[in-house]
Amino acid sequence: ESRWPFLFGAIIVPSLIQAVILPFLPESPRYLLLDKHNTSKAEKAFQRFLGKDDVSHEIEEVLAESRAQRNTKLVSILQLLRTRAVRWQIATVVVTMGCYQLCGLNAV
Numbered sequence: 001e002s003r004w005p006f007l008f009g010a011i012i013v014p015s016l017i018q019a020v021i022l023p024f025l026p027e028s029p030r031y032l033l034l035d036k037h038n039t040s041k042a043e044k045a046f047q048r049f050l051g052k053d054d055v056s057h058e059i060e061e062v063l064a065e066s067r068a069q070r071n072t073k074l075v076s077i078l079q080l081l082r083t084r085a086v087r088w089q090i091a092t093v094v095v096t097m098g099c100y101q102l103c104g105l106n107a108v
Helices: 004-009 012-024 029-035 039-050 056-070 077-082 084-103
Strands: none
Touching: 029 039, 029 056, 039 056, 077 084
């Protein structure tokens, strides 16, 4: 019982390993392309991850996905509940998650 502080201190070792390794990990090509707007670094990151020289298709794919996400219309919860096509699916998910909470499955 007197050794429980060591259990709390054991988390320090993985934390330090992650902190030391973090500067050497590459940044995500999507982050570089969409957030930083740095196409050349994104291209180099894609080349490193995929192991091929021509990554123009992947860059265009990421940009097209970004444009599609910007054009997506957000819907409120009330609008979802008013839509008959998804009402049954939402009710099923809510009842299922409620049962998970009430049966104690998370505690196990």
